[in-house]
Amino acid sequence: MNADQNHPQAGRPRGGPANLLDIAMTKTVVTRFAPSPTGYLHIGGARTALFNWLYARHTGGQMLLRIEDTDRERSTEAATAAILDGLSWLGLDWHGEPVSQAARADRHREIAEELVRRGEAYYCYASQAELETMRESARAEGRPPRYDGRWRDRDPAEAPAGVDPVVRIKAPRTGETLVADRVQGEVRFPNKDLDDFVILRSDKSPTYMLAVVVDDHDMGVTHIIRGDDHLTNAARQTIIYRAMGWEAPTMAHIPLIHGPDGAKLSKRHGALGVEAYRAMGYLPAGLRNYLARLGWSHGDDEIMSTEDMIGWFEIEDVNKGAARFDFKKLEAVNGHHLRSMADADLLDLLIATLPYLDGGPAVAERLDAAKKTMLLAALPGLKERAKTLVELLENAAYLFAERPLSFDDKAAALLDGPARRTLAGARTALEGVGQDWSAATAEAAVRDFAAEAGLKLGAVAQPLRAALTGRTVSPGVFDVLAVLGREESLARIGDAIG
Numbered sequence: 001m002n003a004d005q006n007h008p009q010a011g012r013p014r015g016g017p018a019n020l021l022d023i024a025m026t027k028t029v030v031t032r033f034a035p036s037p038t039g040y041l042h043i044g045g046a047r048t049a050l051f052n053w054l055y056a057r058h059t060g061g062q063m064l065l066r067i068e069d070t071d072r073e074r075s076t077e078a079a080t081a082a083i084l085d086g087l088s089w090l091g092l093d094w095h096g097e098p099v100s101q102a103a104r105a106d107r108h109r110e111i112a113e114e115l116v117r118r119g120e121a122y123y124c125y126a127s128q129a130e131l132e133t134m135r136e137s138a139r140a141e142g143r144p145p146r147y148d149g150r151w152r153d154r155d156p157a158e159a160p161a162g163v164d165p166v167v168r169i170k171a172p173r174t175g176e177t178l179v180a181d182r183v184q185g186e187v188r189f190p191n192k193d194l195d196d197f198v199i200l201r202s203d204k205s206p207t208y209m210l211a212v213v214v215d216d217h218d219m220g221v222t223h224i225i226r227g228d229d230h231l232t233n234a235a236r237q238t239i240i241y242r243a244m245g246w247e248a249p250t251m252a253h254i255p256l257i258h259g260p261d262g263a264k265l266s267k268r269h270g271a272l273g274v275e276a277y278r279a280m281g282y283l284p285a286g287l288r289n290y291l292a293r294l295g296w297s298h299g300d301d302e303i304m305s306t307e308d309m310i311g312w313f314e315i316e317d318v319n320k321g322a323a324r325f326d327f328k329k330l331e332a333v334n335g336h337h338l339r340s341m342a343d344a345d346l347l348d349l350l351i352a353t354l355p356y357l358d359g360g361p362a363v364a365e366r367l368d369a370a371k372k373t374m375l376l377a378a379l380p381g382l383k384e385r386a387k388t389l390v391e392l393l394e395n396a397a398y399l400f401a402e403r404p405l406s407f408d409d410k411a412a413a414l415l416d417g418p419a420r421r422t423l424a425g426a427r428t429a430l431e432g433v434g435q436d437w438s439a440a441t442a443e444a445a446v447r448d449f450a451a452e453a454g455l456k457l458g459a460v461a462q463p464l465r466a467a468l469t470g471r472t473v474s475p476g477v478f479d480v481l482a483v484l485g486r487e488e489s490l491a492r493i494g495d496a497i498g
Helices: 020-024 043-058 077-090 102-117 128-140 208-218 228-244 274-279 284-293 306-312 327-340 343-356 360-366 369-383 389-395 409-414 417-431 439-453 457-469 477-484 486-497
Strands: 030-033 062-067 121-124 166-169 176-181 185-190 198-200 223-227 250-254
Touching: 030 043, 030 223, 043 062, 043 077, 043 223, 043 250, 043 274, 043 284, 043 306, 062 077, 077 274, 077 284, 102 121, 102 166, 102 198, 102 208, 102 228, 166 228, 176 228, 176 250, 185 228, 198 208, 208 228, 223 228, 228 250, 274 343, 284 306, 284 327, 343 360, 343 369, 343 389, 369 389, 369 477, 409 457, 417 439, 417 457, 417 486, 439 457, 439 477, 457 477, 457 486, 477 486
Parallel strands: 030 062, 223 250
Antiparallel strands: 121 166, 166 198, 176 185
């Protein structure tokens, strides 16, 4: 992570990328995505990143990336790499270098000490035993556990020897804190419920509450778009902004994603890492489109290009209620994007994704120039029957099959004695097609044979498909013949005849 290590005066903008000061001094809309590198980039985080990215693009602004790696025990470089890879695969780029929150701990401590000097925070020497007594008393009285403020106005000279204090904010005790949220509306929090929360631990490490405020201020963040599980945090962070005399960013807290049954999103519902969706064969464009529709809409539009989403996206259009994840809708949206892609672009995307698909590396090893040409030629037929790249690859398996083919049970059942005789006749007819081999010329030859033999076309096409692909389901059989070419087609039919 690249982060500035200087220590300017308290309240001055500073941060990771070299240009943070420039950003902070402009009125450009600046959003941020701030994941914790304790695991993969889950689907909810991906949607949050997308909304930040869309709003930045919509307003001509910038999205910054901050890695909130202050939990040193759980944060890993592997998780950070997975997050960056997931964002890049989704096509969600960011401005400047990622900022490491952990690298800015000195700056966070600086602000905590400044708050103490201003009288907006104080050193608290309460012991763990005292804090536990407070919690027990609160439980006994049916109150939520709150720190009682015993060191709020006490002289530090009374501090017990050998005790490392925490730093607590001096939160207002009366009235309420208002969060004017672009999604949730005006949300009011009674100050009595917020208490004097810790901003600097006894080991001098900053809490999340302080670090986020300092980083967002120094990075010039103008709009915070995040999950509504942070709504209470917004009230506490507002208190810190006011204590420092800083302008708080505009807040927008988006509802979480639930499963199709309305319950908390689980792995069976789709609570997976972005890398899992890549491995399942979803397209970045398809996943972006579907995630955008989870909680945000533009009329009845279901299918949207990235340009559409950028042009239409408004934070106020995000729903207050939780969105429900639905794999069937995701597949439908993804299938539309897959079919709409230009064949050459789809081929490039498929090849790039092969390392992540089941069986993909083996295909990649055999994908020479000739196979690429065949695959490109087959794509018009393949993509009409696929909703994901996994299905596309499965349907293309016949292109990479080695002779003699292995037949699935249904295909084998079609290749009985009478079928072999039919195949022999079809092969003879196809041998009459010369250098003008194509789907049209192959179809004409097969139709002529079927008519002369008094057979329905399906009675010829079905065993022919089985012989050519080893399956009973494939792109159109005449398209298969065209893609495989004359020599390979006749050879596979010959193998099936025996």
